Amino acid sequence: MPQSQSTTSISMAPTRPVPFVRPLPTATRRHPTADRGRPDARGEWLRFAPVQPLFRARAAQRLAVLAYHGVTDHRSFGAQLDRLRRLATPVSLTAVLQAVTEQRPLPPRSVLVTFDDADRSVLTHALPALDARGIPATAFVISELIGTERPFWWHEADFLARHGGRARSLDCGHPSQLLPRLKAMPDPDRRRSLHELRVSADRRPPRQEQLTPADLLALRDGGVAIGNHTQGHPCLGRCDDATVRAEITGAHEALTRWLGEPPTAFAYPDGGHDPRAETVLQELGYRLGFLSDHRLGPRIPSHPLQISRLQVDSTTSTRRFDTILSGLEPAYRRWRRQAAA
Numbered sequence: 001m002p003q004s005q006s007t008t009s010i011s012m013a014p015t016r017p018v019p020f021v022r023p024l025p026t027a028t029r030r031h032p033t034a035d036r037g038r039p040d041a042r043g044e045w046l047r048f049a050p051v052q053p054l055f056r057a058r059a060a061q062r063l064a065v066l067a068y069h070g071v072t073d074h075r076s077f078g079a080q081l082d083r084l085r086r087l088a089t090p091v092s093l094t095a096v097l098q099a100v101t102e103q104r105p106l107p108p109r110s111v112l113v114t115f116d117d118a119d120r121s122v123l124t125h126a127l128p129a130l131d132a133r134g135i136p137a138t139a140f141v142i143s144e145l146i147g148t149e150r151p152f153w154w155h156e157a158d159f160l161a162r163h164g165g166r167a168r169s170l171d172c173g174h175p176s177q178l179l180p181r182l183k184a185m186p187d188p189d190r191r192r193s194l195h196e197l198r199v200s201a202d203r204r205p206p207r208q209e210q211l212t213p214a215d216l217l218a219l220r221d222g223g224v225a226i227g228n229h230t231q232g233h234p235c236l237g238r239c240d241d242a243t244v245r246a247e248i249t250g251a252h253e254a255l256t257r258w259l260g261e262p263p264t265a266f267a268y269p270d271g272g273h274d275p276r277a278e279t280v281l282q283e284l285g286y287r288l289g290f291l292s293d294h295r296l297g298p299r300i301p302s303h304p305l306q307i308s309r310l311q312v313d314s315t316t317s318t319r320r321f322d323t324i325l326s327g328l329e330p331a332y333r334r335w336r337r338q339a340a341a
């Protein structure tokens with residue numbers, strides 16, 4: 001990648017009548033963590049708030065780690081990257097690791113671009129845009145999907161529910177609650193409910209082409225470091241100890257085999273920290289771990305396995321993008337939650 005910092009492969013049969021799960025409308029068919037970092041429409045005016053310059057000045061001394069999922073709007077994503085080039089200092093995963101190792105702060109206005117789940121748009125849309133601007137990034141991979149045509153489980157569950165899928169543990173509440181209910185279940189119950197949806201639905205979900213091992217190498221060679229996002233993207237907090245360990249080590253072994261070296265960066269599925277996962281990561285030699293808590297962090301991460309990230313989407317407007325990057329929009333959202341409590 002031209003002009004980029006050097007990167008390395010730091011490198012996710014019923015016995016009684018079963019209630020029907022009503023289909024989700026299009027507007028609710030989203031990734032389980034996608035609503036984090038998505039403020040309501042009133043967030044647009046925050047860019048003109050009198051405190052925005054103060055937040056921008058404070059953010060200059062913080063580390064902003066942006067957490068994307070896919071890239072659905074390549075023009076908007078390109079505009080965001082152009083803004084980063086003008087307003088910030090894009091850094092690589094290697095630079096963050098070096099700051100931790102040497103206890104030396106990153107440059108002012110440092111920003112690290114990351115992607116969770118790593119669907120093919122990271123290769124087809126994000127990589128060309130990043131490469132054209134010399135911006136490094138990191139992609140956190142769900143290992144059991146690599147080389148397959150399987151959809152992400154949350155997309156599959158939504159499709160199955162919209163095509164007659166039923167599950168004993170899912171009542172017929174509001175459709176938007178399907179994914180939160182699945183995420184809140186103990187992991188064996190989530191997997192059992194998914195199985196029931198599969199066997200009872202009228203149709204199978206369409207195939208979704210995923211990245212291949214060769215694609216991972218192409219991303220790494222293009223300046224996108226590869227990290228661990230578990231085998232199947234469960235909610236670790238709903239897993240038993242053995243499953244937590246298996247999800248992390250299984251993905252670790254697969255990525256080591258494909259990349260020729262072990263990954264040393266991890267992103268927690270669903271964004272929440274799990275102390276049992278951190279223990280496994282330490283045993284495997286991981287140096288960096290990333291949350292999705294919609295916060296800025298220090299330029300020398302004080303808890304390297306608990307680094308904050310800001311949730312952002314490729315369709316985010318430039319006005320909203322600025323207020324996310326400054327920390328004003330995340331602070332405003334926290335204030336609103338506290339005021340409503």
